[in-house]
Amino acid sequence: MDPVIIVGAGPVGLTLALALARQEVPCVVLDEGPGKDEPRPARSVVLREDTTALLERLTGAPLARAGSRWAGWRSMRRKQVTHEVVFDATAPAPLHIAQHVLTGALRAALTRERLVEVAVDSRLDSLEQEPSGVTAHTRGPRSTWWRGSYLVGCDGPRSTVRKLQDIRFPGRTAVERHAVAALRTELPRPGEALLHRMPPWRASGPFAGEVTARPLPDSVWRLDWLLPPGKDLVTPELLLTRIRETLAGWAGGPTPPYELLDTGVHTVHHRLARRWRADRVFLAGDAAHLLGSLGTHGLDEGLRDADNLAWKLALAWHHGHHEALLDSYQAERRAIVSARLRAADQALPLLRGGGGLRSYVPGSGRGHDALLVDGHLGQGPLGAPGGHPGSPLAPRNLEGAVPVDTPLGAPVTDVRVTAEDGTFVRLRDRLGRGALLVVLIAPGTGVWERRHWVSAGIMPRLAAAVAALPHPAELLVAESYPGAAAHTVLLVRPDGHLVTALGGVRPADLYAAAETVLGGPADAETAGTAETAGTAETAGTEARTAAGAGSR
Known part of the structure; x- marks a missing residue:
């Protein structure tokens, strides 16, 4: 089968390529640049803890060492501290990293992937769709035609893929503007x-309100x-003046070096x-959405696009085109980003309105902060990871x-689990392999070797039910999970x-849930669904009888 074509070699496109390769899906990444990124410390990104874990899992690199995990966070208004956070194991810090450093780590990981080809100096200029795949043409030194099973546009705000598919991109321009400086100081x-x-x-002028x-x-x-x-034009002289004033203000004296x-x-x-x-063409990252006002993390959402789409494309690539499964990408991710944009648009008048009755309400400033x-x-509606409660x-x-x-529909909590080989791992480490995960909550198993409990109690029946699922699944065991009772x-x-x-x-509920999350039965397989589900229940019953267990 033809590879997946990924247009754009930014963090989202490279992450998607890695995620697909880890699920044995070949990819071609069309990079319109030379294959390396200019160092720009003023162009940095903030990643939430679970998104950082995704990237570290894909790259095999300790990104936390290449970036900065903050010791804490303070919000101040005039001279008063209005909010303070200390980060620790119970409240992990976000990761702040220069984008070129992140992209470099992703590119380095891709060089070790036999299933990924990165075509540099290849700018997309046309594409054609057929029922069986996509054909794309690039211009440049490597002007050629590329044949793919699917194509994903990760090519940024001015996406050529989006324009070629005549997809509208409505919204607002210049919601916020920031002058940015990266500097080394104490x-x-x-x-x-x-x-x-x-x-x-x-002072008065274009740098008056927030830093x-x-x-x-x-x-x-x-x-x-x-x-x-x-x-307003931000001149170098004006920026230097604000740098010196800001550093001096925080230092409480002369401007530090x-x-x-x-x-x-x-x-x-x-x-x-x-x-x-659009049929076999998808959008992800900045090609699909732009956000980032009020401190929200636009790239973080793009990486979640890649994580959501990768396993669905992998299933379609390996097991055949499935409309409901592929449609769910837009239904899930667009709903989350839309809610995030709506929350930001509702908060902007409060935070940037500059007056009105609300500014005189006692405590309103602290609430705005x-x-x-x-x-x-x-955190909250502006920043917390979204779930899919209404997903198809x-x-x-x-x-x-x-x-x-x-x-x-929400992301699971990362707990310690026992894998099928008896090793202790983090639940998050088992993600991204294309398999479903079935986790049994069994207090006490952590203090016994796996061989003592793997064939006892309800384990044989559960193992039989997992083996009968319509898609490969890994059976894991956890001592505990927040809010979950034993078994x-x-x-x-x-x-x-x-x-x-x-x-x-x-077994029947487990099978039905697995089948639904895979998009339901494909058209050709619909007739056999009831029979297969019955087989799953029968297999579970036989295992239960043989083990003499079966506590529900």
Whole structure:
């Protein structure tokens, strides 16, 4: 079968290529550039903890060493601290990393992948779709035709793929503008990120209201000054003046020594593509959505696009085209990003309105600062990882379903599990392999060797039910899971979202949930579904009888 064509070699496209290769799907990455990225410390990204884990799992590189995990976070208004967070094992810090460093790690990992070809200096200029695949043409030194099974546009805000598919990209332009500087210096609280609103040294002009400082390794800091609406020119002289004033204000004295490394102006747009799928063509990352106001993390959402799409494309590539499964990518991811944009648009008038009755309400400033903290730290409606409760892949009306602390469709909590070979691993480490995960909550198993309990109790019946599922699944055992009683069985998608939690071993429910999360039966297989489900139940019953167990 033809490879998947990925247009764009930014972090989203490279991540998608790695994720597909790990599931034995060949890819061609069309890179319009020379295959390397210019070092730009002022162009950095903030990644949530689970997204960082995804990248480290794919690259095999400890990205936390290449970036900065903050020691804490402070929000200040004038001279007062309004919000303070200390990061630890119970509250993991986001990762702040220069984008060229992240892209370099992804490119290095791709050089070790036999299933991925990166075609540099290859700019897409046309594509054609057929029922059996996609044909793309590139111009440049390697002008040629490429044949693929699917094509994914990860080619940024000005996406050629989106334009060739005539997909509208409505939204708002220049929602926020920031002047940015990356510099090496020593600040009073090393390793701690800071959002300072209305600093007391602020002056009139385009840098008056808000500045953010986020640390990078080697005493490098990225500073962002919010600019007022409009197109005021940010001159080098004005930027240098603001750098000196800001550093002096935080130091409480003369401007400390600093080395200016990079500057820029970051403009935030809010846009959402009308469609993320056109037959065998998909959009991901900035080609599908633009967000980033109020501290929200646009690239982080693009990486979640790649994680969501990869396992679905892999299933379609290996087992045949499945409309419902592929349609679910747009249904799930577009709904989450749309909600994020809607929350930001609702908060913007409060935070950037500059007056009105709300500004006189006692405590309103502190509440507004809390909204900004949500965006910057990946919390609340502005920033928390989204779930898929209304997904077309969500099973409904399962008799044995029970509640746990993780809502259905949300990312699972990363707990320690025992793998099938008896080793202890993190649940998150088993994601991204294309298999479903079935997790049995069995207190006490962690203190016994696997050979003592693998054939006891309900394990044989559960193993038989897992073996009968319509897709490969890995059986894991956990000592505990938040909100789960003993003998609860969790079904987890390949991208780490909870499908269902069942009260005990219920083979028919487990099979039905697995079949639903795979998009339902393909048209040609519909007739055999009832018979297969019955076989799963029968296999489970026989195993239960043989083991003399069967507690639900």
